[in-house]
Amino acid sequence: MSSPVPGLPMVVPAQGLPARVRIHEVGARDGLQNEKSTVPTEVKAEFVRRLADAGLTTIEATSFVHPKWVPQLADAEQLFPLVADLPGVHLPVLVPNERGLDRALALGVRRIAVFASATESFAKANLNRTVDEALAMFAPVVEKARSHGLHVRGYLSMCFGDPWEGAVPVHQVVRVCKALMDMGCDELSLGDTIGVATPGHVQSLLAELNEEGVPTSALGVHFHDTYGQALANTLAALQHGVTTVDASAGGLGGCPYAKSATGNLATEDLVWMLQGLGIDTGVDLGRLTATSVWMAGQLGRPSPSRTVKALSHQE
Ligand code: HMG
Ligand code: MG
Numbered sequence: 001m002s003s004p005v006p007g008l009p010m011v012v013p014a015q016g017l018p019a020r021v022r023i024h025e026v027g028a029r030d031g032l033q034n035e036k037s038t039v040p041t042e043v044k045a046e047f048v049r050r051l052a053d054a055g056l057t058t059i060e061a062t063s064f065v066h067p068k069w070v071p072q073l074a075d076a077e078q079l080f081p082l083v084a085d086l087p088g089v090h091l092p093v094l095v096p097n098e099r100g101l102d103r104a105l106a107l108g109v110r111r112i113a114v115f116a117s118a119t120e121s122f123a124k125a126n127l128n129r130t131v132d133e134a135l136a137m138f139a140p141v142v143e144k145a146r147s148h149g150l151h152v153r154g155y156l157s158m159c160f161g162d163p164w165e166g167a168v169p170v171h172q173v174v175r176v177c178k179a180l181m182d183m184g185c186d187e188l189s190l191g192d193t194i195g196v197a198t199p200g201h202v203q204s205l206l207a208e209l210n211e212e213g214v215p216t217s218a219l220g221v222h223f224h225d226t227y228g229q230a231l232a233n234t235l236a237a238l239q240h241g242v243t244t245v246d247a248s249a250g251g252l253g254g255c256p257y258a259k260s261a262t263g264n265l266a267t268e269d270l271v272w273m274l275q276g277l278g279i280d281t282g283v284d285l286g287r288l289t290a291t292s293v294w295m296a297g298q299l300g301r302p303s304p305s306r307t308v309k310a311l312s313h314q315e
Contacts, residue, residue, distance in 0.1 A: 007286060007311055009276035017238050020280040022058060023267060024189070024220060024246045025051055027295075029060040029094060030264055031252030033070050035299065041075045043298050045082035050294065051249060052089045054287035056267070059086075060113070063094035064103040070256060080107045092153060096127060101141050105148060112145050113153035113189075114138040116180060118173045121164035122157055122193070126257040131172075135179050142183045154180035154188045155222065159205060161196035163259040170205060174212045181214065188219050189246055192233065193258045195226025199236035206240045220244030223265045225251060225304075230265035231273055238279075245270060250292030250303035266305030268292060285311070 028048050032039055039047075044062075051059050061083060067074035076093065083091060084107070092111035095101045104112055116134055117123040123131045138154075145152050158165075159173045173190075180188055190205070202221070210216060221237045221244070223230035234245055251266030271283045289311045296303040303309065 009272055011276060011278045013278040017277055017279060018241070018243045020243065021238070021274055022244045023056060023270065023281055023283065024092075024222075024244055025056040025059045025249060025267060026222075026246050026264055027051065027249035027252050027267065029062055029073070030246075031248040031250070033063065033072050034253060034256050035072050037299075038072055039298065041078045041082070044075070044079050047249075047291070047295055047298075048079075048083040048091075049086065050291040051288070052083075052086045054291055055281070055283040056288075057088060057282065058090045058092065059083075061091040061093055064100035065094060065096050077103065077107065080104075080109065084108060090151075092151070094155075095141060095145075097137050098141055098144065101144060109150070111151040111153070112141075113155055114141055114180070114185070115155035115157065116176050117157045118168050118176050119158045119162040119165050121162055122258060125164075126157070131176060135176070135183075138180075139183050142185060146184050152185050153220075154183070154185035155191055156180065156188060157191040157193045157258070159190045159197075160192045160201055161194060163194050170208050173205065174209060174214070177209060177214050178212065181218065187244065188214070189222045189244075190219060191222040192224055192230075195224035195229065195262060197223065197233050198229055199232050202233045202236040203240050206237065206242070216241040217243075220246060222246035224253065224262055225265050226262045231269055234265060234270060235273070249288060250295055250308055251305040252295070252299075252303075263304055266292075266303070266307065268305045268307035268311070272307045 062076040063073045064076050095112040123134050127134045223233045247267040247270045248264035249267045251263040253263040271285050292303045292308045293312045
């Protein structure tokens, strides 16, 4: 056991957890897509650069979606070139269709994410498509992206509950997961879009996916923190062998097309827990916290992250 250091947790490892976790930082995309005011492009670029400087190596930068659907990210063409040359950093972007992929390819994007839904209601609200129509929209995108050598992530939203439909039957999650894998996605991210999951639910879904032939090694987790369960759910996923965790600096976030979606798991809260467990992330917690305090200043309200509050004495 190491001695306490101000600003850092005591390191006390626990059994059955991975040695290293890859954080997929979504603050600049999931975090900002729901902001009421539009954040200036240069501030977004500075945010991404500071996240990279804090040691994050996968930073979802923006979305190449229809600008009328997500006006907050309508500056994707202007933003991406401002951050594209960050050394050693992957900058995935969301792409819903071939139009989005072509926009991304024109800028030299190397990683994309398509985003499916386990439920019909959210597929309609978010993509103006049925679940199957959305999958049909993604198939040529994934094929073309892979033919250009791009890494493709497949998001799957509403894996644990849906604000319109309630409980989501596991077979719906399994079906869409398998479709995304068969399409050629390199990794999947299981979204708890409205934050209703609890740890037992996480472990049982992961076990069922394994039984259906979806390996844990292909899965990341994406928890929103509506009910304060995101960190507990993450620990449950790590115990099951997951090593990719999505999080948003300062706990920013929400989905404009999902009722009651709040911010993501805060990256600082995640890093605090992982450091305490002796799990390597490569992230400098002090620099990351300073970034979220700076971003909170830009947005004009305090960060919802408990760790940011504790480390910065932010009111
Ligand atoms: P649609 O209205 O059905 O579009 O929207 P369409 O295919 O009928 O096309 C209509 C017009 O839009 C056409 O122009 C297209 O060219 C244009 P026109 O010919 O009429 O002049 N268009 C585009 N323009 C620029 N970029 C594009 C694009 N696509 C079409 N990419 C669409 C369908 C998919 C485009 C729309 O629904 C959309 O953009 N949705 C995005 C919604 C979104 O970004 N949601 C948030 C991200 S998902 C999320 O947050 C969940 C996640 O975090 C995980 C979790 O928490 O669960 C990932
Ligand atoms: Mg999300």
